Amino acid sequence: MSMPINGIATRLGSLSLGLILATSSVGAWSGQKLVIESWRNDDSKIWNDVIIPAFNQQHPDIELVFSPTPPSDYNSALQAKLQGGTAGDLITCRPFDVSLSLYAKGNLEALNSLPGMENFSDFARSAWVTDDGKDTFCLPMASVIHGFIYNKELFEELELEVPKTESEFFKVLDTIKNESRYVPLVMGTSDQWESATMGFQNIGPNYWKGEAGRKALLDGSEKLTDPQYVQVWQQMAKWGPYMGRGYEAQKYADSQNLFTLGRGVIYPAGSWDIPTFNDQADFEFAAFPPPVPDGQDTCYISDHTDIAMGINAASPNKEAARTFLSWMASKDFAELYSNELPGFFSLSNHQIDIKDKVAQQFLSWRQDCEQTIRNSYQILSRGTPSMENELWNVSTQVLNGTLSAEDAAQQVEAGLQQWYKPHQ
Amino acid sequence: MSQPSSIQRRFPWHILFFLAPGLLIYVTFSVYPLLDTLWLGLFQEDETGQRFFAGISNYKTLLLDAAWSEPFWNALWNNTKFFLIHMLVQNPIGLFLAALLSSPRLRLSNTYRTLIFMPTMLSVVIIGFVWQLLLSPIWGISEGFLYSIGLGQYFDAWLGKESSALITLALISVWQFVGIPMMLIYAAMLSIPDDLIDASVVDGSSAWQTFWHVKLPLILPTIGMVSILTFVANFNAFELIYAVKGALAGPNFSTDIMGTLFYRTFFGFQLQSGSITMGAAVATLMFLIILVGVMLYLFVVQRRMKRFQL
Numbered sequence: 038m039s040m041p042i043n044g045i046a047t048r049l050g051s052l053s054l055g056l057i058l059a060t061s062s063v064g065a066w067s068g069q070k071l072v073i074e075s076w077r078n079d080d081s082k083i084w085n086d087v088i089i090p091a092f093n094q095q096h097p098d099i100e101l102v103f104s105p106t107p108p109s110d111y112n113s114a115l116q117a118k119l120q121g122g123t124a125g126d127l128i129t130c131r132p133f134d135v136s137l138s139l140y141a142k143g144n145l146e147a148l149n150s151l152p153g154m155e156n157f158s159d160f161a162r163s164a165w166v167t168d169d170g171k172d173t174f175c176l177p178m179a180s181v182i183h184g185f186i187y188n189k190e191l192f193e194e195l196e197l198e199v200p201k202t203e204s205e206f207f208k209v210l211d212t213i214k215n216e217s218r219y220v221p222l223v224m225g226t227s228d229q230w231e232s233a234t235m236g237f238q239n240i241g242p243n244y245w246k247g248e249a250g251r252k253a254l255l256d257g258s259e260k261l262t263d264p265q266y267v268q269v270w271q272q273m274a275k276w277g278p279y280m281g282r283g284y285e286a287q288k289y290a291d292s293q294n295l296f297t298l299g300r301g302v303i304y305p306a307g308s309w310d311i312p313t314f315n316d317q318a319d320f321e322f323a324a325f326p327p328p329v330p331d332g333q334d335t336c337y338i339s340d341h342t343d344i345a346m347g348i349n350a351a352s353p354n355k356e357a358a359r360t361f362l363s364w365m366a367s368k369d370f371a372e373l374y375s376n377e378l379p380g381f382f383s384l385s386n387h388q389i390d391i392k393d394k395v396a397q398q399f400l401s402w403r404q405d406c407e408q409t410i411r412n413s414y415q416i417l418s419r420g421t422p423s424m425e426n427e428l429w430n431v432s433t434q435v436l437n438g439t440l441s442a443e444d445a446a447q448q449v450e451a452g453l454q455q456w457y458k459p460h461q
Numbered sequence: 462m463s464q465p466s467s468i469q470r471r472f473p474w475h476i477l478f479f480l481a482p483g484l485l486i487y488v489t490f491s492v493y494p495l496l497d498t499l500w501l502g503l504f505q506e507d508e509t510g511q512r513f514f515a516g517i518s519n520y521k522t523l524l525l526d527a528a529w530s531e532p533f534w535n536a537l538w539n540n541t542k543f544f545l546i547h548m549l550v551q552n553p554i555g556l557f558l559a560a561l562l563s564s565p566r567l568r569l570s571n572t573y574r575t576l577i578f579m580p581t582m583l584s585v586v587i588i589g590f591v592w593q594l595l596l597s598p599i600w601g602i603s604e605g606f607l608y609s610i611g612l613g614q615y616f617d618a619w620l621g622k623e624s625s626a627l628i629t630l631a632l633i634s635v636w637q638f639v640g641i642p643m644m645l646i647y648a649a650m651l652s653i654p655d656d657l658i659d660a661s662v663v664d665g666s667s668a669w670q671t672f673w674h675v676k677l678p679l680i681l682p683t684i685g686m687v688s689i690l691t692f693v694a695n696f697n698a699f700e701l702i703y704a705v706k707g708a709l710a711g712p713n714f715s716t717d718i719m720g721t722l723f724y725r726t727f728f729g730f731q732l733q734s735g736s737i738t739m740g741a742a743v744a745t746l747m748f749l750i751i752l753v754g755v756m757l758y759l760f761v762v763q764r765r766m767k768r769f770q771l
Contacts, residue, residue, distance in 0.1 A: 109708070226621065283621065423733035426731065439712070
């Protein structure tokens with residue numbers, strides 16, 4: 038008679054054991070899995086093959102999934118996911134207001150006490166702190182530097198010298214245009230952002246004197262209609278004739294292909310183009326900083342704090358996420374990231390070696406030139422119209438030759454005047 | 462007599478029962494979101510995401526504040542142009558193709574029908590990509606093609622010029638969707654009884670006269686329906702512009718239509734942060750524009766249309 042009871046007991050026992058095992062394994066699995074939201078879909082391979090395995094060597098218990106969205110959809114997709122409660126645990130942060138508003142809405146965790154945050158200077162964190170500077174909500178990852186990448190072999194073929202000043206720059210462009218069939222300046226205006234980013238923000242800091250000008254624009258003591266800003270658009274207005282045929286319909290990918298196929302000579306670049314060019318170009322290429330206006334000694338570069346990572350405030354795995362971020366603050370990560378993605382320069386204070394030659398060139402300008410960030414990113418794109426959108430629009434028109442430099446300046450300044458007190 | 466009409470007066474539960482599934486789905490997925498959008502447009506949000514009631518202030522901003530109203534009127538005007546191009550190009554071509562297809566002497570008409578309808582079934586992203594390549598001044602074949610027929614000097618970077626970008630995009634859209642009016646009109650033409658055509662031929666009318674005086678009046682209601690479908694689809698259009706020109710719809714917002722304006726407002730763009738409530742206001746205006754258009758058609762055009770019993 039005891040058999041059936043025994044049987045039942047055993048069955049119950051094994052069942053409950055099974056349940057415990059099942060729940061605990063589910064717990065272990067879900068407690069340690071982190072999903073990373075990012076717009077860097079170009080970097081999927083490096084995350085999956087290099088960065089995540091390197092992290093797992095030290096923390097094998099945390100599973101990481103890199104889940105990127107295409108860059109142009111990222112902000113909207115992330116917003117929708119955060120509202121729907123389906124966003125990943127780790128959020129790649131855009132600089133300034135986009136992330137700041139996420140923090141204000143309570144979507145991002147404050148990271149002031151994160152171990153490792155002390156490795157980042159105020160400058161490095163500036164894009165991810167509240168306006169009063171009290172709270173930091175994303176861990177800075179990298180900055181990108183602007184300049185011009187050129188095809189070294191074509192430079193030798195045409196016996197060209199790297200231009201240092203504005204007039205030398207146009208002399209080089211003239212030579213290419215008159216003596217060869219190559220496209221002198223490889224850039225298109227169809228996607229519009231290149232006009233503002235690779236054009237205006239690339240050569241601009243030389244004219245508005247970097248940080249001094251950026252701050253003056255913020256406090257209203259300088260206006261976009263001042264000569265130092267109009268001059269930037271005047272320079273760009275001269276680019277049109279050197280850009281390829283039909284550049285008005287040329288997209289970013291077209292430009293990259295034109296350059297890597299060796300059909301163009303100079304490419305207004307962001308340092309993030311280096312990995313793509315390393316992959317695709319079978320010739321040697323190098324970089325030079327934006328040429329200074331004639332007679333100016335100091336050079337200024339755009340060294341833009343571009344990418345960071347924060348923690349989704351609604352994440353159930355915050356501890357694991359903090360562990361990961363602390364690891365990202367380490368020297369190991371800085372070296373790994375900067376070398377696997379040459380052109381993204383770690384913002385931490387660690388001394389790191391960069392092996393890629395072109396990336397080294399970009400980085401060396403930090404010693405020679407004054408750094409600044411893009412002037413439209415902090416505060417000035419907050420209202421309507423957003424200054425960044427305006428810059429895309431007018432810079433494209435200036436390059437297309439459909440708007441004068443003066444009118445471009447007038448339009449952006451008028452936009453700021455509509456909502457920004459210091460400019461009213 | 463002793464039992465009054467209890468059977469007749471019973472509530473018709475079965476009607477409700479059969480209506481319920483469709484009604485429920487329609488209300489949950491169509492009526493409720495629509496009403497919620499209308500409602501949401503009356504709110505505003507502060508920077509912490511807290512919502513508060515704001516009456517019609519979103520609409521005031523949208524229609525009276527220059528920073529919002531200029532993009533709005535620009536988008537509305539561009540959208541109107543987009544629609545007019547469809548009306549003037551897509552629907553006449555659709556009608557023409559349908560007339561050709563319904564001709565009994567045309568061989569391989571099924572093949573043509575399938576081929577012409579094919580682009581409609583492709584994804585807009587593919588259409589955008591293919592046409593960008595075709596029209597690209599760098600890699601495209603259209604320049605070479607134009608030269609080979611002696612029109613090379615007219616080639617330009619059409620998709621990149623302020624003056625031609627919207628027209629080019631509208632024509633790409635026409636190319637993609639011309640199959641729909643063609644199919645609808647073709648179906649209407651097939652339903653015209655042969656004896657009517659025969660009678661007109663016997664009476665001595667030419668092919669053109671038969672078309673103009675017999676077929677066209679009979680398919681007019683279908684053309685009306687095609688027009689209203691075009692109107693609704695065009696004022697809801699978004700994908701093609703977004704796929705080809707991005708959400709900033711350049712150059713100089715010359716390709717900005719209501720859909721892209723809504724996208725930028727609702728989701729934000731680059732550094733511009735999105736506003737759900739303002740987006741809802743834009744969506745409401747889009748809804749009202751479409752509503753007014755459809756009502757105008759229903760009350761002004763459709764009532765005057767003659768219908769014939771076939």
